[in-house]
Amino acid sequence: MTTPHHPRTTPAAAVEHPTTATKHWAYPFALRDASAPNDLHHHFQAVSAMPVGMFPIACSGFLNGSVFFGEECTGLTIDEGFRCLADGEVVAYRLDRTLHTLTYDPAHVVLYSLGFVLVRHRMDLPPGPPREPAPQGNPPIHPRVNPPVEEAMSGIDIYSLYSYNRPLDRYEEDADGFLKVVLPFWKGSHKYRVGSRARDSQLLPPVVERYPRIYGAPPPAPDPDAPVRERAIGLRVRQESNSRGAVIGLLPRGCILTVRGEATSGWAQIAEIERGSALPYTLDERVDERAVANGWVYLGELERTVTPSPVDEVVVLDPPCPVKAGDLLGFLGENPGKHQAEPQGGVPRLKARVAIEVFAGAEFPDYLAEARRRVAALPEAEKPMLIVEKGAKLCRGPRAAEMTLTPGYVLVPPAGVSTTGSFVYGSIHRIERVPVHSAVPRDAMIRGYTKADGTDCIGSAHYDRLSQAKKALYTQREILIPDGDTAPRWALRDRPANANMAIWDAPPLSKDDATLTVGFQLSCNRGQLNSLDASRRFIDIDGSHWWQIEVGDEENSCLLGWVCSKDHPGTRWESPHAWPGFHITDATMFEPMAALQRNVCLMGDVLDEHREEFEPVMTALGASNFITNLEQIIGLVGTRKGSVVSSDIGEAQQRPWIAHRVSRQIVRFESQWSSGIDRWTQLNPYMNADWHVDMERQEKSGWWNEVAGKLAGFPSDATVHHIHPFGWVDNFSKPISRYPQITINGEKVVLPFLEMCVGSELSNQDFIDAAEFLACEPEVIQAIAKVETGETGSFFLPGRSLAADDDIVPTILYERHIFHKLTGGSYDRIDPEISDAARYVKQLADGEHESPKRMRYGPSSGQYARLMRAYALAPDAALMSASWGRFQLMGFNHLACGHDAVTAFVGALSRSESSHLRAAVSFMKQNPLLLDAIRRKDWVAIARQYNGRYYDDYDVRMSRAYDAIKAKK
Structure with missing residues (x-):
């Protein structure tokens, strides 16, 4: 065992942590099978085809802190690039111009990548009870050098690393030399192109009439034979850096330009128009090209490319570039071994690879202990x-059933009591068919109506809506009659048709x-x-x-x-903040020399002259806590004790319960990206010529000191705690299913018309972009949003409007009078709470009691309960009867909001907040009266057009919200 090359030190510079704590996690690649559960087991299955890259021991016997992905992972969307594991910020990267070359003797070469992306994530400590005060009395024999955790630590920085990335020359360009993919954190010079995002068009010149018309006379009819004036489409250039600046020209689509300064969003001043010429904003007028050449453009409406610079070196970003879980960070590069070498001059064999790892510095054990202490007291x-x-x-x-019933019986739950899942609860009722017009026994209930042959059973609500002619086809009525005692019992919910029914007197489990x-x-x-x-x-x-x-x-x-x-x-x-099941082991004794000695002994490759030196090392490492713990995890026992290797881990983690335990291992050892090369060159006397060639690559790979010297807070010691990427994501991320689930009346209910929220939030720049498109003030749009949803915002959130473990769903308000109108009142008698000509009211008068015609909207938590009841009766009508999202857009307006179907509309709004703004902008654009009112800030007209004639005091509230927003800027 050797001492670490980089002893722990305290950085001198002040640590600047990410401003936002990590809230969302994601796996680095999506599963190709979109219907498969997006869980730990399926991602382990997807990487099982990889022949290399096992965590925490590689095929070479050396320690490995990463998980490898490659083209062998056919179950993953490998070709779409790797995604960020969690919210954070890119703090460093390396982008190479082209692949690097290693030449082995005799004249065989491989091409490899050195590119990487390093992301910093902030993990705040959870809130918790204060620490107990220190006991009074004599001071401790060994006083603490560091301050108490609660004073010194508010959280920890965790890093994710993505290595062996694609070089620049393998990114595709279009005919103009614009990269088809530009990663947001690349530094360099930017160019912009007026493309499809730019939608401004030239204006027609004002009509000059030959003779003035008498007031009130109709305008002359247009000349059908007059030629249609072609108007260019492009981007307006303004005299000032805001949407109210005078328009001084238009750059048509196809123009390429550069701008002054470093901005990549918002407004920027033109530096040079490299291709194309400015046009007058109004046809037949002149354009001042000199003024346009110094004008201002809005970058959000331009296509961007970058000439990355610098390349072939480590870039530490100041400031860092924020990223979110699931954001694209790059594409797979190359990391071949000698066995893939090809003769020089031949076609190299390329096999795409990326290695992804997660690590934390020396303070991680303190953070873990404090996090576990804090969450222990949580309810x-x-x-x-x-x-x-x-x-x-x-x-x-289930235990053995107490009785069995032949077909023809069902269980009917007591009023107000229900169960979900495998078993149903209720009293035994016998199914009987009687003529449709016969009397129903007082203790019986109607189940439905059937045709004469007993087929096509329909419910009462369906039957009531039929015409008299169609009702005549249903000649029998199915009724349920209590059988024997009425004590509730249990039965399987799903069973084969005409099968006997097992009955339990008490819960089956x-x-x-x-x-x-x-x-x-x-x-x-x-x-x-x-x-x-x-x-x-x-x-x-x-x-x-x-x-x-x-x-x-x-x-x-x-x-x-x-x-x-x-x-x-x-x-x-x-709590996930207790990191349940995670275990830290120290593997610093696995220095490369020791790992080599152990591996050659286990593989039977040790030479006789080295056996006496190597075998004691193998024995000592095999008895270490690291190996002992790893073997317990994968269940390796017996004569193999102490001899676990990479292939054992790969085989064992095919079983979900073992993969789960492997993912919970946190292993401390020196990173392979350490700048120290000495620990590798110690192996030189035992290695062949190919090893010395590989050392050239290893020496170039050691970037650690380059980052530690420039990035405040980054561990100066490369001996860090390696965390399995899958375990980190699985522990903290909520499971991503196709549809969100929320709690309604104490039960989890799937909302099959919604999609899972991806968590993107609107920024001030988004409102500026929208205002630019509508030619209005952004504060007007913000005021509408503020009045419509207030503090609730775009989504009902877990722990506030929803149960703590519910999924995020769009904010809604259900309107029963709309459902009544859309369904012709068909369901008014069945469920007047959700279908009636009378509107809900915000509040009742003093002393007034709720009645069928005077019902309150009720709390936000009840809106989806009503919606789901309506959805069960008429799905599309139900979705059209609610107002949705940040701007409370009615579902029946889905066409004006840019969606052909209401299901597409609500699905889009459930994904992200940006879709709320896009829908609102489309809705405003489609209504000329509303758009004109928005531009004029006519609050009464806005309220009337947006909310209808029952707009109450919306005009006053919008005006006040606008004034408040303006006052803050």
Whole structure:
């Protein structure tokens, strides 16, 4: 064992942390199968085809802190580039002009990449109880050198690294030399092109009439034979840097220009028009080309390219470039080995690769301990992760049923009581068919109506809407009659048609019947559990949730068992900020020399003259805590003890419960990107000529000191804590399913018409862009948004309008009178709360009680409950009967908002806040009266056009909101 090359030091410069804490996480590549769960298991499966890059031991036997991705990962969208793991900021990168060359003897070459992207993420400590005051008395024998954690630490910086990136010459260009992909953090000189984003058109000259018309006379009819004037489309150039500046010309599409300064957004002054010429903004007028050449343009309407500079060196960004989880960071490059070398002059064999890793500095153990201390006192409601400990016992399945009923019976739930999932709860009722006009027994209920042969059963609501002629086809009525005692019982919800029905007198699942022993700890996010197939989950009448989960047993085999959400022995609920299941091990003894000695002994390649020197090292490393822990994780026992290698890890993590445990390992060792080369050159006496060639690549790869010397807060010591990328993402990210789920009346309900929110938020620049397009003030648009949704904003958020573990969904307000109008009142009698000609009211008068005709809108939490009831009756009409998002746009206006179908409209608004603004801009543009009022700031006209004749005091509120927004600028 050797001492670290970079002892821990305290940076002299003040640390500048990211201004925004990380809130969102994402896997670096999407699954090609969009219907597959976007979970840890499926991403491990996707990388299982990789022959290299196992965490934390590589095929070479050296330590490896990254996960490799390549073209072998056919289950991932590898060709679309790698994405950022979490919100953060790019702090450093390297972009090479072309691939580097290594030449092996005899005259064989490989091409490789040195490019990388380094992202910093801020992990704030969770709020928690204060620390206990230090006990009074004698001072400790060894007083702390550092201040207490609560004084010195508010969180930690974690870094994600993406290595072996594509060089510049492999990015495609168009005919104008514009790169088809420009990464936002690249430094260099920028060029802009007037393209499809620019939508301004030249104005027609004002009509000069030959004779003045008498007031009130109609204008003359246009001449049908007059030629159509061609008007150029392009970008307006203004005299000043704002949307109110005078327009002094128009740059037609195809023009290429540069601008002054470093800005890449907002307004910029033209430096040079490299291609094309300015046109007059109004036809037949003259343009002052000198004025245009110094005019101002809005960069958001231009296409941009960059000539990256510098290249072939490490660039530390000041300031850093903010990025969000899922943002594109680059494309795969090359990292070949000697076996891929080709004769010089031949066609090199290329195999795309990227290595992704996550690491934190020396303070990580302190951060972890403090985070765990803080969340320990949180209430269970704020702990969304279920931890199933090793040794816990699960239920195999439902116990034997107490009775069996032949077909023809159903269970009818008691009023106000329901269950979801595998089992149904209720009293036994017998199904009988009687003539449609016969009397119904008083204790019976109508189930539906059928034709004479008993087919085509329809519900009462459907039957009531039929014409008399169609009703005549349904000659029988199905009724449900209580059978025997009315005590509620349980039965399977789904069973084959005409099959017998098993009946339980008590809940079919009980913690007392748990007999299956869990062999490995597992953590599951509540969202993942609730996303299981309905046959694998169950909510009992007492609110207890049951889930059928897959774990490993004591023999390392697959085990399927049921676990309960409440008081299940061997389980607990935890916060992700406790990092449940994560374990730190120290592997600093695995220096390259020691790792080599161990590996050649294990592979049987050790020479006799080295055996006596190497084998004790192999034995010592095999007995280390690092190897012992790793073997316990993957279940390697017996004669193989102490000899785990990369292939063992790759094979073991095919099993989900082992992959989960591998992903929870945090291993401390010196990064391969360390600038110190000495620890590698110690191996030279034992290596052949190819190794010395590889050392050329290793020496060029050591960028650590270049970043540490310029980036405040970056670990100066390259011995860091390596965190599995998948484990980090899985622990903190909410599971991404196709549709969001929210809690309605105590139950999780899937909203199949919405999509998952990706988390993008509107910026002030977005409002400026919109105002530029509408030729109005951005503050007017902001005032409308403020009045429409106020503090609620664009989305109902978990823990505020929704339950703590719900998904984010658009803000809505359901309107029953619209649903009544769209459905012709068909459902007024069935459910007057959601369908009636009477509007909801904001509040009742003093002493007034709610009645069918006087119902309040109610809290935001109840809006989706009403919407879902309406959706079950008439889906499209229901979606058109709600106002949606930041600007509360009615669903029936979806065409004006730019969407052919209401489902496309609500789906877009559920994805991101930017879609709310795009829809609002389209809506405003489609209504000339509204657009004119917005431009004139006529608040009464805006309120009338936007909200209709019942606009109440919207005009006053919008005016006040506008004044307040202007006052802040």
